[in-house]
Amino acid sequence: MEPILKTENLRYVYGADTPFEKVAVDNINLEIFEDEFIGVIGRTGSGKSTLIQHFNGILRPTSGTVFYNGSDCWAKAFSRNALRFNVGLVFQYPEYQLFEETVEKDIAFGPSNMGLPADEIEKRISDSLRFVGLDDSVRKSSPFELSGGQKRRIAIAGIMAMNPRVLILDEPTAGLDPRGRDEILQRISEYRSEKKSTVIIVSHNMEDISRVCSKVLVMRKGQVEMFAPVNEVFEHSEELCSMGLNVPQITRVFISLKEKGFDVPSSVYTPAQACDAVIKAIGGDGT
Amino acid sequence: MIKDITIGQYFPGDSVIHRLDPRVKIVLVILYIAFLFIIQTAAAYLFALAVTFFFVILTKIPLKMYLRGLKPLLFILIFTAFLNIFYSTGDPLFQFWIFTVTAQGIKNAVFMILRIFMLVISTSMLTYTTSPIVLTGGLERLLSPLSKIRLPVHEFSMMMTIALRFIPTLLEETDKIMNAQKARGADFETGGLIKRAKALAPILIPLFISAFRRADDLAVAMECRCYTGSGEGRTHFVTYSMSAADYISLVILFSVIAAAILLNFVTVMGF
Amino acid sequence: MSALIEFRNVSFRYTEEKDILKNISLSVEAGDFVAVLGHNGSGKSTLAKHINAILLPTEGKVTVAGLDTSAEDNLPAIRRKAGMVFQNPDNQIIATMVEEDVAFALENLGVPHDEMVKRVDEALDSVGMLEFKKYATTKLSGGQKQRIAIAGIIAMRPDIIVFDEPTAMLDPQGREDVINIAKKLNEQGITVIYITHYMEEAAQAKRVVVLNDGEILLDGTPHYVFQNAGLLTSVGLDVPQSTSLMFLLRSHGIKVPLAVLNEDECVSVLSDILTRKNQA
Secondary structure (H helix, E strand, O other), rough: OOOOEEEEEEEEEEEEOOOOEEEEEEEEEEOOOOOEEEEEEEOOOOOOOHHHHHHHHOOOHHHHHHHEEEEEEEOOOOHHHHHHHHEEOOOOOOHEEEEEOOHHHHHHHHHOOOOHHHHHHHHHHHHHHHHOOOOOOHOOOOOOHHHHHHHHHHHHHHOOOOOOEEEEEOOOOOOHHHHHHHHHHHHHHHHHHHHHEEEEEEEEEEEHHHHHHEEEEEEEEOOOEEEEEEHHHHOOHHHHHOOOOOOOOOHHHHHHHHHHOOOOOOOOOOHHHHHHHHHHOOOOOOO | OHHHOOOOOOOOOOOOHHHHHHHHHHHHHHHHHHHHHOOOOHHHHHHHHHHHHHHHHHOOOHHHHHHHHHHHHHHHHHHHHHHHHHHHOEEEEEEOOEEEEHHHHHHHHHHHHHHHHHHHHHHHHHHHOOOOHHHHHHHHHHHHHHHHHHHOOOHHHHHHHHHHHHHHHHHHHHHHHHHHHOOOOOOOOOHHHHHHHHHOHHHHHHHHHHHHHHHHHHHHHHHOOOOOOOOOOOOOOOOOOOOHHHHHHHHHHEEEEEHHHHHHHOOOOOO | OOOOOEEEEEOOOOOOOOOOEEEEEEEEEOOEEEEOOOOOOHHHHHHHHOOOOOOOOOOEEEEEEEEOOOOHHHHHHHHHHHHEEOOOHHHHHHOHHHHHHHHHHHHHOOOOHHHHHHHHHHHHHHHHHHHHHOOEEEHOOOOHHHHHHHHHHHHOOOOOEEOOOOOOOOOHHHHHHHHHHHHHHHOOOOEEEEEEEEEEHHOOEEEEEEEEEEEEEEEEEEHHHHOOHHHHOOOOOOOOOHHHHHHHHHHHOOOOOOOOHHHHHHHHHHHHHHHHHHHO
16 A cells, blocks of 8 residues: 655755754654554654654755655655645644634635635535534634634634645644643544544644554654554653653553552553553452 | 844854944944945055954854855845946946946946945944844943933834844744645745735734734733833843953054055055 | 732623623732632633733732732832743743843843842742853743743742743643742742643642632642542543542542542552552
């Protein structure tokens, strides 16, 4: 099977030939397949955001190649405008990109740039509003009158409305409270299972990623450190911790227990898994 | 990318020039510019050039950085040189078609290029070696006598400080918004003037909204830090006390200018 | 003698339609560390902005060190006593260079130059940013900018620092740095009001006030507040994972205390259970 996104020896240097030159990502070789749900994690400056901006052709590799569906994204005949419709990228704090007078006009911006007919755009607006859990009553409202969480959802809907084959979200839950965070994650999950599209989420928060994603890409100092299913990545929880990643509290608890010599797994990351592990360790249901 | 634009860029450093009092630097640059317009002889130009390079070396900032500032002016330089060469009066050196090239013309062109070259280097030197806030502080202090005649010197200086502080932030933000709209298929590169102007709305509207929000936040934050809006009763963190180096550089530059004015009357090789 | 910060029957609304704060009464003693927890729109930031008179109560009265915030003459004194750190680190930095920004409040207060230099260095040192004092503020990370903003407040030597969601825009490292600084300042005697929706941060306070729709829902020690896991979840908040685990273990009939908030407490509780089993 052809990967939908692929990178070969991808390298990107910011501010080349200036005193502020910095290698942001280097030697990235990745294959991402259709229907995968990937979480990208890493500390600030690990190259996460730089990497994903290569997937829709916003950044051009300093060297190396990015392939979409088998074609080189920077080949002469390749249309990067079409690429941006196929690989939808939701930037961090996307609510700051809203500009139209009404919610529906703003969501329509992407689809109209695609040159879709009016009735199709209408359908896309309704569908994407449904995906982000807002009803049609907000269509005529000004996006600037909505709450922060609603603005964020409108902005995400604007990308979903382009019906991309790959949806990438950079820190979609940043600054949201627990309820807003859960809501967004759940909506993204539902969108994915309905659309069967590839979804990539960038996050600082290991807990968010472990909750929804199936695969985790760990970035460190501009390089890929791990790329494996969630439970396999948590097998290395001590390593993740020592890399300064924000692993779930419960994982840290179990790492400590293991260090103290108790026979418990260190790969737990939810309270439910932790509960099972404790019950198993004490043999039985504890009564 | 847009953030590569360097408006009054500052290169932090610890050279003699960096450490000079900003008031001295401002005065020196103004004098130097005046001086560039006085000199007329080759000897004076050579001398000025030597002085310029001497100062460039003192700043410990590579010459390459200074030359970068000349790039946008390249067209103007060539154009004025062209005008000077062909439209000066004097003894014709040679002639072709409708053009007459005179020795005077070549001399004017070379002088003009040198003058602009040194002008750019000296003003860049001021911004490269002086942090914007020190620069505005220096200007405020130099202009402070004007507040006696009720000119809002403090307000002007505060506005400058905030503008300088937020220029990089807003440039970065513009970059982000542009990328976000590109991701929605916005096209800023093709089409006629009207189409391109229209294409700016998705950038400008979010940018203005954000700038107003920032202004609002900043005003509250400033009030919370006891800012009252007037310069009265304020003290200044950055103080300016003239050091020996400041006096020495003032003396040096004055003697340089005096020497150059003398050289102005000496002609070399008939120029 | 009233408490350092006193809210007496405070209600606040922007327009006539909806009360953002509803009849809040709250007093905070000097030296306390109060986390105000609540979902977005619960009124927690509005509450914070009343403490240094950015907002004034529509009804009721707020006093800080006995000074009524509604009296305009009290404003300079209140602003000096109660400093405020805001959410967006970019929008509260005024100067282009770190030390000059930290000095801003001192310039406004007319502090003499030598004293100012000393206080700027001390403030930068206490947030661990002394080595950055000559840096350009725009070149710093979000967390570093926030530490500069805190230093700018510390330099004023306030009695109270109100942190209004200081970590909402920061990465995990920046968040940890900020909460640690807040704790350190509190140990040095500064009264801290810390607005957040991160329960891990609230769990580190001495007292937690939970706001919901403009009303105080819970008020007490973190151990007391987080025992009400069901109530917290119902108003859109979380409890720490360790607390959730204790609830799960209880439901399986394992006897554990519910008031478990942090990693260390959880490790010691689980160690006990596992050791008991080994001995049995």
